[in-house]
Amino acid sequence: MEASTTRHDDKGRGLVSDAELTAAQEAQEAGTAVRALTGSLRDAHGALANLGFGIARRYAGPLVTPVEVTHDFIAHNAYGVAGRVLDHGSDLFESAASTLGTRLPASRQVARRLGATSAFVQGLGGDHIANSPMAYRMTLRRSGRDVPVTRAALEQAYPDHAKSLVFFVHGFVGTEQMWKRRAARDDDGRRLSYGRRMEAAGDWSALWVRYNTGQRVSTNGRELGNLIGKVVDAWPEPVERIVLVGHSMGGLVVHSSLLQIPPGARWGELVTDTVTLGTPYHGALLERGVTKLTKEFDRHLATRWAAEILRYRSGGVKDLRHGNLLEDDWAGHDPDDPADWRQVARAHPQHIRHLAIAGTVTGDPHSARSRLLGDLVVSRRSARGLDATKWDSLLLGGVNHMDLLNHPRVYAVLADRLGVEALPLRHPRG
Structure with a gap:
């Protein structure tokens, strides 16, 4: 075992090792660097977007305005959330370094802030750091902690284990905590997600997944399958439905x-159903626009530097351009080529039912405005599934992309689809 020296911190509060001190100092530097990088990306993104929309307006006139408004709304909120999260994370890192390695407080609030910071960074460039210790692995999560996939650990995490399992898989730059967005609370003060409601209402066990969203979708899909297989093998009783x-x-x-x-x-x-919420099966308009902008900037020497910045975004982001699912959809092709290389045939198992729920920010989900704006991130058409002839789809008006994570109307649809009693709950807190 490698030797490690210890010392009292500068206020005499206890022994800390050199390794802990070094880790805390490195964490401080990393936090500051990531915050600076995010600010630079925000500024570069804003400048590039203004230039790109200016060029587009010359050709398309006022038709560009709704797209620009949608883009500005998403970018403002995304960078605003990231900035607040990174500020909290940087403060925590600096506190750790100033106390010469004192361990960070192990509260769930701190864990959530650090988790959100890491998720944001990994979403932007997760494939570049996939082999580093800081990269998320495909894991089960419950009550803010990893759950090892062993019989003993699953029995401890799920003392009321059921025979029907529902897996919840979050989206880009997210963690499992996103399912608690604006959640109502039960009598014990716990925030209620769809999974917690299903557990309270019926014979279900809810399993939340965390993963590196910057990796290719095909990689994460393969790892999710491996995880589900291990859970089924280790579950405390025979699984009947997934x-x-x-x-x-x-x-x-x-x-x-x-x-x-x-x-x-x-x-x-064992899989009987899939339910997807705002999934870009046919691509995300913003990612397609960034791809075209990158190509345009790459043509001119004066803007080639901007193309290099945009090109650095992760493979996971680029999979959102067309909704890539398999390695064949992108392998061997220019990762920044706007062309759609997806394979047409999709041999899903025939026994599985699929429901695709699409939200629209407009109250009338069938209006022309809803077709243009979608849920402000994914278009109405893109979110309605891969096969309109065999899949079920549903439009929900007045529900934006983030609302889909925890909304009474979405849960009512989910409960009805799966035969779960839809228990009445207090209105979600703002």
């Missing part, structure tokens, strides 16, 4: 896992 629920990119990961079921894998036969 349902997969995915939000945004999470829906692509769900369907990628189904298209990569290994021959003879028992878990594939």
Whole structure:
């Protein structure tokens, strides 16, 4: 074992090792660097977007305005949330360094802030750091902690384990905590997600997944399948039914896992339903626009530097351009080529029912405005599934992309679809 020296901190509060001190100092530097990088990306993004929309307006006139407004809304909120999260994370890192390695407080609030910071960074460039210790692995999560996939750990995490399992797979730059967005609370003060409601209402066990959203969807899909298979083998009692629920990119990961079921894998036969919420099956308009902008900037020497910045975005982001599911959809092709290389045939297992829920920010989901704006992230058409002839789809007006994560109307649809009693709950807090 490697030797490690210890010392008292500068206020005499206890022994800390040199390794802890170094880790805290490195964490401080990393936090500051990431915050600076995010600010630079925000400024570069804003400048590039203004230039790009200016060029587009010359050709398309006022038709560009709704797209620009939508883009500005998404970018403002995304960078605003990221900035607040990174500020909290940087403060925590600096506190750790100033106390010469004192361990960070192990509260759930701190864990959530750090988790959100890491998720944001990994979404932007997660494939570049996939082999580093800081990269998320495909894991089960419950009550803010990893759950090892062993019989003993699953029994401890799920003392009331059921025979029906529902897996929840979050979207881009997210964690499992996103399912608690604006959640109502039960009598014990716990925030209620769809999974907690299902557990309270019926014979279900809810399993939340965390993963590196910057990796390719095909990679995450394969890893999700492996995880589900291990859970089925280690579950404390025989599993009778599996349902997969995915939000945004999470829906692509769900369907990628189904298209990569290994021959003879028992878990594939147990899946009865998928439910996806705002999933860009046919691509995300913003990512397509960034791809075209990158190509345009690359043509001119004066803007080639901007193209290099945009090109650095992760493979996971680029999979959102067309809704890639398999490696064949992108392998061997220019990752920044706007062309759609997806394979047409999708051999999903025939026994599985699919429901695709699409939200629209307009009250009337069938209006022309709803077709243009969608849920402000994914278009109405893109979110309605891969096969309109065999899949069920539903439009919900007045529900934006993030609302889909925890909304009474969405839960009512989910409960009805799966035969779960829809328990009345207090209105979600703002």
